[in-house]
Amino acid sequence: EPEVTQTPSHQVTQMGQEVILRCVPISNHLYFYWYRQILGQKVEFLVSFYNNEISEKSEIFDDQFSVERPDGSNFTLKIRSTKLEDSAMYFCASSRTGPGANVLTFGAGSRLTVL
Amino acid sequence: SQQGEEDPQALSIQEGENATMNCSYKTSINNLQWYRQNSGRGLVHLILIRSNEREKHSGRLRVTLDTSKKSSSLLITASRAADTASYFCATGVSRLMDTGRRALTFGSGTRLQVQP
Numbered sequence: 001e002p003e004v005t006q007t008p009s010h011q012v013t014q015m016g017q018e019v020i021l022r023c024v025p026i027s028n029h030l031y032f033y034w035y036r037q038i039l040g041q042k043v044e045f046l047v048s049f050y051n052n053e054i055s056e057k058s059e060i061f062d063d064q065f066s067v068e069r070p071d072g073s074n075f076t077l078k079i080r081s082t083k084l085e086d087s088a089m090y091f092c093a094s095s096r097t098g099p100g101a102n103v104l105t106f107g108a109g110s111r112l113t114v115l
Numbered sequence: 116s117q118q119g120e121e122d123p124q125a126l127s128i129q130e131g132e133n134a135t136m137n138c139s140y141k142t143s144i145n146n147l148q149w150y151r152q153n154s155g156r157g158l159v160h161l162i163l164i165r166s167n168e169r170e171k172h173s174g175r176l177r178v179t180l181d182t183s184k185k186s187s188s189l190l191i192t193a194s195r196a197a198d199t200a201s202y203f204c205a206t207g208v209s210r211l212m213d214t215g216r217r218a219l220t221f222g223s224g225t226r227l228q229v230q231p
């Protein structure tokens with residue numbers, strides 16, 4: 001069964017440092033997403049990406065966040081200057097189709113701890 | 116937003132009993148999906164029901180959708196200890212509807228505990 005893989009599984013960083021979270025979506029999927037989940041809370045949408053550009057982003061996805069697909073397989077989320085409140089589980093997901101009937105396949109997540 | 120909200124927030128039942136979780140949402144949708152999350156893991160898709168469907172089954176799962184009430188329910192029959200997880204509803208809209216966010220929007224989840 002194809003899966004979405006994420007690295008690292010856990011990252012601890014100091015406030016103000018840059019963090020890059022990596023994802024390898026399913027190979028024939030065209031739409032890519034980042035969600036985050038603060039411990040015990042709801043799963044929040046950050047950004048969706050299609051055809052090498054951001055197709056939608058939430059109010060959480062401010063200027064300190066960026067996404068990139070640097071090659072044919074990786075999809076990255078960069079947080080430029082981390083804050084304490086960025087501590088969360090970050091999930092990458094991909095889907096074959098876009099809005100309308102898009103079933104998402106999620107990775108296992110990257111836990112980010114900002115000290 | 117069209118965000119779904121699950122009810123109850125937490126549910127504890129005995130193995131063999133049925134578990135019912137509800138979801139309410141606010142705007143028009145194209146489909147509604149249910150996902151499951153084991154503790155500390157990613158979400159796994161369970162079932163999708165389209166806005167023109169009223170009921171759907173998949174194994175021990177039964178989902179209903181009432182678009183007039185903007186609500187859905189997920190029933191897990193004959194629950195097992197392995198069903199212990201958080202369950203999330205997620206609403207999807209069509210690009211044509213343009214009623215807000217197009218990306219799948221999740222609720223807060225129902226934490227289900229099935230006691231062996």
